[in-house]
Amino acid sequence: MDTEAVIAPPTTTRSRALATEAVHAGRDDLAALGLHAPPIDLSTTYPSYDSRGEAERIDAFAATGARPDGPPVYARLDNPTTGRFETALARLEGTASAVAFASGMAALTAVLLARASMGLRHVVAVRPLYGCSDHLLGAGLLGTEVTWTDPAGIADAIRPDTGLVIVETPANPTLAEVDIRAVAHSCGSVPLLVDNTFATPVLQRPVEHGARIVLHSATKYLGGHGDVMGGVVACDEEFAARLRQVRFATGGVLHPMAGYLLLRGLATLPVRVRAASASAAELSRRLAADPRIARVHYPELGGAMVSFEVYGDPHRVIAAVRLITPAVSLGSVDTLIQHPASISHRIVDEGDRQASGVGDRLLRMSVGLEDVEDLWADLCQALSYEEPARREFSDAPARTAAGFVPASRPGAR
Numbered sequence: 179m180d181t182e183a184v185i186a187p188p189t190t191t192r193s194r195a196l197a198t199e200a201v202h203a204g205r206d207d208l209a210a211l212g213l214h215a216p217p218i219d220l221s222t223t224y225p226s227y228d229s230r231g232e233a234e235r236i237d238a239f240a241a242t243g244a245r246p247d248g249p250p251v252y253a254r255l256d257n258p259t260t261g262r263f264e265t266a267l268a269r270l271e272g273t274a275s276a277v278a279f280a281s282g283m284a285a286l287t288a289v290l291l292a293r294a295s296m297g298l299r300h301v302v303a304v305r306p307l308y309g310c311s312d313h314l315l316g317a318g319l320l321g322t323e324v325t326w327t328d329p330a331g332i333a334d335a336i337r338p339d340t341g342l343v344i345v346e347t348p349a350n351p352t353l354a355e356v357d358i359r360a361v362a363h364s365c366g367s368v369p370l371l372v373d374n375t376f377a378t379p380v381l382q383r384p385v386e387h388g389a390r391i392v393l394h395s396a397t398k399y400l401g402g403h404g405d406v407m408g409g410v411v412a413c414d415e416e417f418a419a420r421l422r423q424v425r426f427a428t429g430g431v432l433h434p435m436a437g438y439l440l441l442r443g444l445a446t447l448p449v450r451v452r453a454a455s456a457s458a459a460e461l462s463r464r465l466a467a468d469p470r471i472a473r474v475h476y477p478e479l480g481g482a483m484v485s486f487e488v489y490g491d492p493h494r495v496i497a498a499v500r501l502i503t504p505a506v507s508l509g510s511v512d513t514l515i516q517h518p519a520s521i522s523h524r525i526v527d528e529g530d531r532q533a534s535g536v537g538d539r540l541l542r543m544s545v546g547l548e549d550v551e552d553l554w555a556d557l558c559q560a561l562s563y564e565e566p567a568r569r570e571f572s573d574a575p576a577r578t579a580a581g582f583v584p585a586s587r588p589g590a591r
């Protein structure tokens with residue numbers, strides 16, 4: 179029997195839908211291996227009796243950054259379980275490759291180092307970004323220099339040594355959106371990195387709109403259960419090769435167990451994101467119609483994040499929730515709420531925080547998979563403390579007819 183014909187994955191004439199890729203990508207070889215669940219390879223080292231052959235494989239990696247054929251030599255170079263997650267995420271984002279890291283911040287660090295190693299240390303960035311991303315760029319910890327601007331100012335901010343333009347859309351925590359296609363056009367030949375953590379490839383595939391690099395904190399929706407930390411960069415193979423070399427040299431690798439959990443998380447990503455988004459949209463409508471709420475931010479794109487501003491003391495809402503968990507992070511199966519000015523964006527300079535729309539009365543909620551009526555009941559009892567404040571602040575900002583103010587990006591400074 180011709181074994182080739184048996185092990186070759188079925189040839190497809192049309193590309194598979196996202197929901198299909200989510201459960202099959204990175205697993206195409208399993209049936210031929212006689213497996214159903216992906217194997218977890220925890221090896222840190224790989225035996226070989228042929229050190230000349232190993233030397234050649236190490237030379238090849240040093241020269242090209244391509245994933246090695248066969249065993250990885252050493253776990254800092256590559257891992258087959260993590261490789262399955264990388265393959266799957268690249269398919270979902272529509273890129274040639276993806277490279278996984280120990281966390282979202284390790285992923286961003288590797289991108290910045292990869293560009294700086296080419297002599298391109300200048301970054302153009304649009305606020306707001308996730309607080310620690312803002313900090314990593316602004317504090318110059320990696321020797322990068324940043325110019326903050328709004329989307330309209332990107333073209334003018336680009337210099338000969340600009341290696342990267344960074345935007346988040348919808349942004350953490352205001353849910354402000356940028357037009358990726360327009361921004362990509364302003365970038366010219368400079369690669370645009372979109373942090374797609376909030377939208378996930380279920381709602382938005384930035385590469386289809388001209389972005390060159392897509393970054394995820396995999397800790398959030400990709401993992402989806404609040405129990406695994408990771409980061410991943412989806413991009414073309416040329417940049418992925420550079421990222422693998424940086425990862426090998428700096429060591430921010432994803433643990434294979436985390437790689438397994440992230441691959442498992444991807445399988446339910448479309449279902450989780452759609453279900454949580456439906457609840458978030460409903461909660462955003464109810465909050466917008468509630469007189470205790472000054473302003474609701476919910477992206478036109480949709481999604482499972484809702485941010486809102488109260489008239490009174492946001493800390494009382496955090497202290498009063500019972501079903502909803504008062505905790506930083508997002509993208510889990512359960513609903514979380516936090517106060518960005520105190521936690522996720524605390525590390526950003528107060529003036530910069532305020533100027534980018536992250537005010538002291540803003541709360542950010544990551545809507546999970548609970549029943550929407552239970553979530554609403556918990557929010558209502560937590561907001562009941564807000565009623566006295568309503569009388570003190572009767573000059574509420576103007577509302578649209580629907581009582582809903584769409585998320586907008588204030589002019590970044």
Ligand SMILES: *Cc1c(COP(=O)(O)O)cnc(C)c1O
Pocket residue numbers: 281282283284308310311346350373375376394395396397398407408409
């Ligand atoms: C959490 C987050 C990060 C950082 O990811 P970690 O996995 O916590 O290192 C980056 N970007 C966004 C939008 C985030 O929400």
